[in-house]
Amino acid sequence: MLAPGAVVAVIKAEKMVNPGLQALTAAALMLPGLVNSTANAADGDEFNFQYGRYEESARDLNGVKSQYKPITVDSLHSGGKVNLTDRIKFAFNFIQDTWSGATPITTAPSGRQGNQPYRQFGTVAGASPYIQTGGDGIETNTVYFDRDLKPLLVDPDSLFSDVTSLGQDRKLVHTMSTASPETRKEGNFKLSYEWDEAAVDIGGGISVEHDYESRFGNAGVRLDFNQKRTTLNAGLSYTNSDSFARLSDHFTKPYLNYIAYQSQLKPVTKDQSGDTQILGKRDDWGGNLGLTQVVNKDALFKLGIGFTHSQGYLENPYKAVTAFFIQPVGLPSLGEFSSTIPFVGIGKAFLEQRPDYRNQWIFSTGWVQHINPLDAAFHFDYRFFHDDWGINAHTFEGDWVQPLGAGWSITPRVRYYSQSAADFYHPYLIVGPSADPGNANLASDNAKLPSAFSSDHRLSGYGALSGGIMLSKQFSKGIRLDAGFEYYTHQGDLKLGGGGEADYADFNYYVANATLNVNLTTLGRSLADDPHAHHRHHSHHHGAPLPAGLMFGHVMSTPGDVMVGYRYMYSRQDGDMLYAGKTVSDRAIVDNGCIENGGTCRTVPEFMNMHMHMLDIMYAATDWLNLMVMPQFMDMDMNARPLSGITPAASGAVDHLHGGHDTGAVGDTGMYALVKLFQTEGHQINMGLGVTAPTGKVDIKLNRMHKFDSGYIHYGMQLGSGTWDFKPSLTYTGQASDWSWGAQVSGTKRLEARNSVGFALGDAVQSTAWGSYNVLDWLAASVRGIYTAQGAIKGGFQALPGDCAINYNQNVVQPCVDINPKGGSMDNPKNYGGHYWDVGFGLNAMIPDGAFAGHNFSVEWLQPVEDNVNGYQLERSGTLNATWMYAF
Template identity: 55%
Template sequence: MAAIEPVQPADDARKPSAGPLNALTAAALALPGLVLPAAQAADDEFAVQYGHYQEENRQLFGVESKFRPITVDTLQGSGNLKLTDRVKLTFNYTQDTWSGATPIATAPLDLRGNSTSHSPDGVTGATPIINGDLFFDSKLNPLQTDGFRNVTGGIDRRLVHTLSSASPETRKQGSFKLGYEWDEAALDVGGGLSLEDDYESSFVNLGGRLDFNQKLTTLSGGLSYTSSDTHARIDHDALPYINTGAYDGQIERTAEGGKIIHGERKDWGAHLGLTQVLNKNALIEAGLGYTLGNGYMENPYKVVEVAFINDAIPPPEGAAYVGQVRALLEQRPNVRNQFNGNLGYVQHIDMLDAALHFNYRYYLDDWGINAHTFESDWVQPLGHGWSVTPRIRYYSQDAADFYAPYLISNQPYNSGRFNRNLLPNHFSSDQRLSGYGALSGGVTVSKKFAKGIDVDLGFEYYTHQGGLKIGGGGEGDYADFDSWNVNGTLKVNLEALAVGSDHGSHAHHHHHHGATAPAGVMFDHMLGKNGFMVGYRYMYSSQGGDMLHGSNLVGDPAIVAGGCGPNPCFVKPNSMVMHMHMLDIMYAPTDWLNLMVMPQFMDMSMTMHRLAGAPPDNEAPEGGGAHIPHHVENGHETGGISDMGVYALVKLFDAGRHHLHMGLGLSIPFGAVDIELRRNHQVEGGLIHYGMQLGSGTLDFKPSLTYTGNYDDWSWGAQLSGTKRLEDHGETGYRLGDIFQSTAWGGYGLTNWLTATVRGVYTVQGAIHGQFNQFIDQLGPMDYPMNYGGRFWDVGFGLNATVPGGDLAGNTLGVEWLQPVATDYNGYQLDRDGTLSATWHYAF
């Protein structure tokens, strides 16, 4: 599995008003991996980036895998704020959701025909781990058989990965850095946290820089410390295939029969860098780094296949040695010393107003890995704010000393009892530790719009091949794969927005501050002619606690009996959380017409609980009982791009204090509706629940009618809106119910910049029509279409803040909490906790 390296957004090679140092600094920022002093970061800038990574199919020697290759959807937000002339704050937030199949082991190809897991196509990943028999000649070369343990051919050294798929998993990471600048020096301190279901990491860092030689030379350095905790779950259905004996002291047995491996790790790092401006058109940078890692270094989901051969008893003449193949968790050293160095060069070409970047990085560790990275890109402005940046990257590494695709041990296995001293101290078949080379190429197209708005679109293609390794000797072609990555970035420079803004005419483009609607209301205002607005909207929604049938509390016996139609229920949702991120981009070609585009990114998580009084697991339909422990022990997660809205707002009435406009929109079904749970060896896991798919799956019509008014410090408004599904069903066989919503609100201006709001909301949502046309494990109410939709009454309380003047005039922030008052569900559903909405937008 390749490391994901999003294409970096590129700045223009040189701004027309910038001097040589600033020009070269801006150009150097386009070079991925080039570490520059923190002080060079843009002030008062926000950026958001979406990326999609996709691996291609792997070499399985003619056998088609049932699993989809790895995909990753990533959302990243960042900001740089100048708190004072000397103090700056930088923050970053990243979340990525992984799904698809990844290699967990490697074995000779013939093992696929000798699996003891009753699956002759085990190579497709139909089993978590393949255990079986292999046949070897007297020199321990693997032999080809007919799948029934009869030797039919000669030596067959072909290897193949065993693939395993997991339900989607989401990682979230947040970090900050606070810096103070002197005239020729800077110091910053930062930290952050990264969270996954099976891994947590926290880190702190200290850095600084010193300028001298009239700021033509910069010395930078830093220290870092990271503490990580692994708590990886090996599911009950995979345990029969894995020998975990080496980690018995770190394993906790779960109530459902699984095991959790615990491991702690500490990393200390230091780096030192030097940047030198050579002349007005060139600079060079060099850096050195060191990291010491100590603790649990293993990947808990990677195993090594070991063929145990009892050669003390020679086989009959002409027969083959039989090797019992068993899977052992990999074992890596618990200490890792890592060294790295880099050398970068940036050259501005006056004639083309372009910049050439070149960077070389060298990596060395005491695991035996030596790696070289060569990168180059060309930043070419095209005029009118456009630029294009093609890039190329080559990477090569040697294999770790303890890397081996599989092992042969001259001893019997004896039902898990064997002499570990006859195995190497350390071993791993993780292909990321093998020798290989990688070549990637990509391009980023950038456009600078007026008022400090930048948009970047990038694409990169990556190929991983053992044959590309420097000097040859890389891993075989069974480990080769290709991947591609696309991303889009929106950057907003608040300082540039402020320059030249006509704050006196701001009211022409946006309503009086008192008329600002609550944060949870969309389409509440219009812009004047040639007005432009960018914004960000966040929504958090939570369900938890009791189950309701209609509006009545119900206990487990009633859910078992009635929550799943004619079938008994086995599990119920215990909590569900949804996070939605949305960009608001609006333009007004005329006074009476506004156009909007609203892309969305969404992630959801659900935990479940076993129902008291449910039948035994083995009575679940279609063998789904094998998944019940997985549902109960593991939270379900999904995340990625959701449906995108395109809208037109049309002014109907405008009489100073009273405004009426109509919205006509379409929701385009970009969100996935075929997300799957992981699969095990007994039955396919099927699709995840209806409510955790990322989109509607249908083209939807979204009309609205909005009235707003204001008088002095008072404001009010009302809106009718709806969603009408325009298709009978989506690609997976169902459509969500239609939605009708009415809301009314009032607001009072507490000051000239702060408004308090209160509103009421009534929502009606229909049940799901149709059902999945693919397999789904129907184990709980959330798996049945009848248990969706209902009627809801809510009351919201909010605050809105608008910057009234100065360079940042026009920036508006809002927050609202929507509290459920009454709920009348269709069928059996989890009670609602409430919804938090937060918005920022800037209109000019």
């Protein structure tokens, strides 16, 4: 978004600031929509895990009911801060965003009426309104204009020889474009060194997407004066970015003018698949200066200034501008028209062009006031943004942080934003009238375009109003849970002084997030004051260590105990294609791989990666019963390759060979009861009874063509089962001296025959046995064997209401079965499941003392030994499991 981000000056005035004010200030920085400042929110070691959801409302398309869903973004953020020494601190963050849905790419009058032979009058509509712009031989639509060059509506019953005006067309409409899910991943760090009245820090990171990559670094300094009542912050940053956007020809032909590309200021290329590709480089330099003054024990004043210089490729490669080249209607090729319509505009769409540099300034100020009678804090901030693109923006925001007692606090927040339009913003362009009505030379026409133009509504004049609330619960021993929600409305009418963009560009969105924060230092202090803490650490330490990939192996025996944990699993498939347990040729897959799916295989997976992040939250209700909840976040990426020997040969347009496929969001949520069945010295038997709720998406779609609705992405790329599943387990563990061992049988039973889109994953059973030896008092090594059997998928994708595809050029409905792609081996439900054998090698560390005393870290690698798969599948490469757990 164009709206400038908050400039947050975090200060430390430990001796003079009211402690309540400090805590409330830190809490407010975590509100939805603000820059995440968790690493600065509290002293000491800490870890946080956050999930967020962003979802836009549908756009007003002037009566056209779009089949495209609005943009949604699922975000995962995990990070932490560690005190390496008393003065050296290290902070790190991992951020992942996966988004999908439709976004505007260009704008034009809503009553775009065509007047070409063999084409009806009327807006070309369906999944989204769009205009044919003359690309690669496609006929161009025309729009009629009056003598003041205002667009006109025309009578759809008019004859070609006598077009009748129905008055001005005062309504604009977006052309919406959708894409398959995409994922961005970012990792960053900060290393700080602190003196008594000063600190320096350096940081950096990298952000990676399929079509964009940026690398950044920063440095900062903090100086305290006046007995730490006054703090000065200064910082510098640099970012280097590369874009390599791919515009698939089959996807962009309906509205982008390909011939026009050749004469645009920034050239484009063709990649190896024949798609149009835009390569660009960008550099950003920034600096900021902030001053914070403690006014008194209850008040704080902030002042800041920031500057950023950007140069290089600053365009959004997926945004276009529709230009209408005006010509008199008296053209021999178009016939004689009514005198009420003096001009016709030939529509062409061009990639947007922005200046090659941008200078941005931000001025900010703020006040924090502690309200003693209510033990609350009021925050008010104002920011002014200015750049040399002609944008001036004002941001006002305030929040009230109110403790409720017993560790609870609530923080309502309101924010108002207003900006003026960029100098080169135009919803659409008018070029002409042409001096040569018969001119068909696009290069000559393109020369009449301005040097910079964009119809990106984020560069328009508008206002925005948002309100949010955050609820926080601080538990004893350093655990905090936060949940936030914010609703935002974007409207041209909300612009200060009026004159904002028309209501066609209005939309709303909401952001919801939840955060688990574990302050390890606070936790350690609380355990030091607990007379039973040493006993609990001792018992956990001498319990049988479990391999990282094993769950449900331990039951806590002290009622009231809590365990928190984080699990990460990474698995990869690549290499040969298999049939049963043997390598198979491309020819065999072409002939047989998709027969049961009613088609011929054209592609197979080249590789597939899966990442799973899980939280373990366990509570000991009694000495024999533990209750457990396990939310999880998943993301996957896959690349397909064409099979040799198919006719016709695979292509990007038909087989979607335009790079990797991504999915990512919340997976299914597990809820379990762990029961201790038997325990004696050195031996324990536990039973797990659980279910998983179908919170993971199973209806994710892969965009295949602009003219047709999307098809479901492959079964293995969906994020859940879509069914309620029963998950029992039985675990035995034993221990003698430095040796420990165990065995487990677990299973998954689908409780529903079909999910909402028509299929059910196969039932599964797994058995495993392991042995472990304490190499050191705190470190154990393990070896494990695993056997897994899983059935094939039952049923298959079925079309839902609204899923039938429409050919918008010919106004015909395609069979609903087209919603189920059949061109790849991964699209056949029979090509899933099988029998698998693995061997695992692991390490388990229980930290005995120091800042991380009682924390358990484990890692395990599972190496495939044999794959006996159902149908045709890609062989497995291995699985990595890593866990952190802490019980208190």
